[in-house]
Amino acid sequence: RAAQGRTYGNLGNTYYLLGNFRDAVASHEQRLLIAKEFGDRSAERRAYCNLGNACIFLGEFERAAEHYRRALQIARQLKDLAVEAQACYSLGNTYTLMQDFERAIDYHLKHLIIAQDLNDRIGEGRACWSLGNAHTALGNHDQAMHFAEKHLEISKETGDRS
């Protein structure tokens, strides 16, 4: 049964990389089921994350957000800060796709704070970029400028010319 769980996970990932998102979802749902049977929280978190990603490419953003929220919940329980940051970043981007910019800002700020805690300058730069865009969408031009300047500063530091 444990091997079946891992195999469903691998199958889901392969379908995903082939662009077959429907079968990817079906496989990761099986993987999730088996992870729950075993009480394997890490595998459960991975399945939610993979499910969220596949839903993005199916254009099912609300469903993607649900999966990412579960992944975030587990990441917090497991006290895995890097994974928590990743889930917040995914949620920020998903809410941007849904044009819910206030919620997007909430999650991108959470991502920013963790990136700063972890001294992850690349993550911090991405958070600032995202926050600048979300504030621009809301017409908060002063805030957008603040984050654009921070993004520029960090990009120079990390040598990101693009």
Place this chain on the structure above:
Amino acid sequence: RIHTIQVDSVQRWMEDLRQMTEVE
């Protein structure tokens, strides 16, 4: 959707996401 896809930071995220899997 076409409108929001033009948010460059999201577009970049999706490009990265397309190659990203949580490996067993």
